Amino acid sequence: MNTHIRTDCVVIGGGPAGLMLGLLLARRGVDVTVVEKHADFLRDFRGDTIHPSTQELLIELGLLDELLRRPHSDMSRVQLSWHGTAVTLADFSHLPTQRKVMTFMPQWDFLDMIADAAERLPDFRLLRSTTAETVMRDADGRIIGITATAPDGGPVQVTARLVVDASGRDSDVRADAGLTPNRVAAAxxxxxxxxxxxxxxxxxxxxxxxxxxxxxxxxxxxxxxxxxxxxxxxxxxxxxxxxxxxxxxxxxxxxxxxxxxxxxxxxxxxxQVRLERLGRWYTDGLLCIGDAAHAMSPAGGVGINLAIQDAVATARYLVPVLKVRRPTERDLRKVQRRRTWPVLVTQRIQRTAQGPLLSVSQPGSPMPGLLRLLRKFPRLARIGGRFVGLGARPERLS
Incomplete structure (x- = not known):
């Protein structure tokens, strides 16, 4: 059976960026369909960090209490043990946030919570076990939706004013749209x-x-x-x-x-760590966010935070547009311009961090200079707390 869905926005990928964007769009009255290839979110070895900036967003959404009812642990400082000597790398206790901690929770619990909140909204639809395949184009070559495969193997067509690809660094749809990332060799x-x-x-x-x-x-x-x-x-x-x-x-x-x-x-x-980003995050009818736009190193666990911040910026810029018309490339360019600087800053710091992360020394070897500096001036860890906890440019809903 051929299924045809019409929606304002179709989001590919039910990860942190895709589900958060779906929730933000639906709560503002934009009809949104999220396409997720798996039946659930139970996959191991995913990022488990929920940063203070994300928790601020959950406070704005009225979801923090729901988050904290689930099993979790909190960390107010990130410490490293160098051959048994403790050094504080990031101190969250002085952040201008209500929750001054980084929270650890299995990502499937976090995604379940976001999906549950979104599915209570009338304008949200989540297609599980549905695999996005290709983009659909009109006679002028503009992207007008996607083709997908349903759980029973049947074809699905989703037409939309906008396709948002949040399906990660190995996106097939991104490739089908003709967008190729620039890759930096990861060490x-x-x-x-x-x-x-x-x-x-x-x-x-x-x-x-x-x-x-x-x-x-x-x-x-x-x-x-x-x-x-x-x-x-x-x-x-x-x-x-x-x-x-x-x-x-x-x-x-x-x-x-x-x-x-x-x-x-x-x-x-x-x-296999990849540091890469698209030179252009969009084409007519499609926008990439999260790892589909910029794959990050796991250093600092900041990739999830950046992906969620992308979703917030996308919703803020495009909700007024999606309610009335199809976004133009100029509209989509605004999202990329807003988010490019924090991505560049973060990737540059991650590249710099690769050397220390790979350094090998024997017990009794001198402590690296940066660690000695942090031990001597512990207040410097507040800078690390701000970078990890908030990011280079934290986004707000309004």
Whole structure:
């Protein structure tokens, strides 16, 4: 059966950017359809950080209490353990926000909350298990919607005044629209894996020395991110042995847990880091936001924050337009101009951070200059708190 949907805006991707944009448009009376290829949001090794700026947005939306009713943990300072010496990298306690913490929550819980709030609105539609395939064009070559595949394999056509691609860095629709990102070589990749959590067991959030490892304390298990040089993992047993040996230099306790767990290569998931952005985020009838417009490094967990800020700016600029007409390329250009500067600043800082994240030193080696500076002048961590917690240009609903 051929399904045909008409809507004001079709959003591809039910991630943080796509669902947040869908919610913001629908609450302002814009008919919006979000197309998500999965049946649910239960995918592991996604960003779990909810930044203070995002929590400010949730306060404006009346959703913060709903968020905090779900299992979560808060962090007022980001600290790094350098061969056992603690250094504060980011201090959120002085931010001009109501919630001066970074909150950790499985991304599927956060997305479920946003989807639940959006689905209570009459102008919101979420198509799950529906895969966006190609753009549709009119006789003049303008994009007027997308084709998709329904859960039963049937064809779906969604026509809209605007297509927003929020489907991530590997977007097929973006490629079909003729938009190609400019890529900057990333120096690092990240290995993700789980470890069982035993009673009373804990590890510092960030540990560094012979490389860097991040430990996220979940209920019942630890989620581990280990930073490695780009291209150095091929998934062999030798790679796994080398990882365990290197981790023992950073965190002997963590290495013991890995030995006890009996970790295998199939338990380790590789994230190939990409730093890239589109030179032009839009074409006639389509706008890219989030990772579809600018793939970020996981450093600082700021990619989610940037994606949500993109959604806020998109809604603020385009709601008045979408209510009455099809956005022009000039309308779409305003969104890109607003969001380009924070993306450029953030990617530049992330590129600069790649060296320290990959640095290897033995116990007793001198602490890097930046860490020594932060130890000597702890107030400098407030700058890091502002960059991580708010971003280069935080957006407001109005």
């Amino acid at each position: 690092m990749d990240v290995l993700w894996f789980r470890l069982s959590k035993h009673p009373g067991e804990s590890f510092p959030f960030m540990q560094a020395g012979s490389g860097m490892v991040i430990t996220i304390d979940r209920e019942g298990f630890f989620q581990i991110a280990y930073v490695i040089p780009a291209g150095s993992w091929s998934g062999t047993d030798e790679d796994l042995l080398r990882m365990r040996e290197n981790l023992r230099e950073v965190s002997p306790g963590l290495a013991d847990s890995i030995d006890r767990e009996g970790l295998t290569t199939s338990d380790v998931h590789l994230l």
